[in-house]
Amino acid sequence: xxxxxxxxxxxxxxxxxxxxxxxNYNKFRDDLLKHITGxxxxxxxxxxxxxxxxxxxxxxxxxxxxxxxxEKGELRLCRLQSHIKKxxxxxxxxxxxxxxxxxxxxxxxxxxx
Amino acid sequence: xxxxxxxRGIHIDGVCIDEQEGxxxxxxxxxxxxxxxxxxxxxxxxxxxxxxxxxxxxxxLGMGPIGSKGRMIEYLLCIDEIFMNSITHGYRNQGGKxxxxxxxxxxxxxxxxxxxxxxISKSLEDGNIELNENLLTERGRGLFIVKNxxxxxxxxSHGDLxxxxxxYFKRGDST
Numbered sequence: 001x002x003x004x005x006x007x008x009x010x011x012x013x014x015x016x017x018x019x020x021x022x023x024n025y026n027k028f029r030d031d032l033l034k035h036i037t038g039x040x041x042x043x044x045x046x047x048x049x050x051x052x053x054x055x056x057x058x059x060x061x062x063x064x065x066x067x068x069x070x071e072k073g074e075l076r077l078c079r080l081q082s083h084i085k086k087x088x089x090x091x092x093x094x095x096x097x098x099x100x101x102x103x104x105x106x107x108x109x110x111x112x113x
Numbered sequence: 114x115x116x117x118x119x120x121r122g123i124h125i126d127g128v129c130i131d132e133q134e135g136x137x138x139x140x141x142x143x144x145x146x147x148x149x150x151x152x153x154x155x156x157x158x159x160x161x162x163x164x165x166x167x168x169x170x171x172x173x174l175g176m177g178p179i180g181s182k183g184r185m186i187e188y189l190l191c192i193d194e195i196f197m198n199s200i201t202h203g204y205r206n207q208g209g210k211x212x213x214x215x216x217x218x219x220x221x222x223x224x225x226x227x228x229x230x231x232x233i234s235k236s237l238e239d240g241n242i243e244l245n246e247n248l249l250t251e252r253g254r255g256l257f258i259v260k261n262x263x264x265x266x267x268x269x270s271h272g273d274l275x276x277x278x279x280x281y282f283k284r285g286d287s288t
Contacts, residue, residue, distance in 0.1 A: 022197050023161055052186065054193055055255040062251055083186045090261045091254050092244060 003031040009111045011042045013103075017049030020057030029060035036064055041073035044106055048079035058087060065097055074098075078106035155213040159200045159228065167196055167213060171224070174215050178222040180285020187262040188222075188282050194255040195226045195278045203230030203276055221264065222284060227277040232270035240266065 001018040014035050020028045036043060045061065061077075068075040078100040080088065088094040100106035153174055157163035171192050172185070179188050199211050209230050216223040242260045245253050260266050265281035 022164060022193065052190075054190055054197075055258055056197075058254060059251040062249055066249065083183055086262075087258060090258055092248055096248050 019052035025056035032064045036067045043075040153215040159204045191259045199228035203228040221281045225279045229275040233276040
């Protein structure tokens with residue numbers, strides 16, 4: 001599991017790759033939270049390379065979402081693999097967190113806000 | 114796909130007892146009723162090391178009956194979630210034994226996970242597993258996800274004697 005970020009149009013794009021499982025979800029949560037910094041942060045999680053996510057990984061993403069909200073910012077997601085998108089749908093988290101299919105679309109829409 | 118460590122000494126079609134790894138695998142033709150269809154039994158410690166072993170053996174055993182890659186990921190996720198429930202809720206991270214059976218019948222691959230810790234709430238036994246009203250709550254989604262990913266789920270609480278969860282996946286190799 002790897003978490004890296006870069007900035008584009010004032011949006012911090014956080015790329016997550018590998019697997020988030022019960023062995024590494026604590027590290028994943030900590031790594032993710034480190035990227036939620038500054039006032040009104042705009043965070044976009046690019047999950048194209050994330051191949052496995054369990055319920056604890058979902059919780060870590062929610063924690064990051066709440067932290068971004070607390071700082072009056074926002075966290076959104078893009079490029080989820082179909083089985084991971086399904087998890088967000090099952091748990092109705094897709095009704096809470098905005099999810100985009102593509103990266104360009106996500107940046108364009110997020111920039112407007 | 115999954116980074117879990119390779120397990121030495123597993124022979125799915127035979128009998129293998131790997132004491133060094135603390136893993137016991139027994140192919141079975143001796144039981145009764147659905148026990149006849151038990152293709153593998155594991156007795157594992159309730160810890161992360163055992164979870165890695167469980168995922169490895171589940172991958173090997175599920176590959177044929179489950180079929181597609183997408184379904185395999187869901188099958189492994191369900192096992193992952195239930196085993197972790199046993200570790201964290203059943204035994205509260207204090208350790209214990211977990212028995213796992215793989216049962217293959219004409220229609221399903223069934224994974225039965227039994228712990229002997231604190232039993233799950235009786236209210237969850239009849240498939241009455243719902244999402245927390247607060248969607249943002251950080252915990253309590255594992256069983257709900259499993260219920261929605263597998264084809265059938267059975268949860269039995271044995272009170273102070275533990276919990277038995279059976280996860281059913283329709284076979285993708287029998288048409």
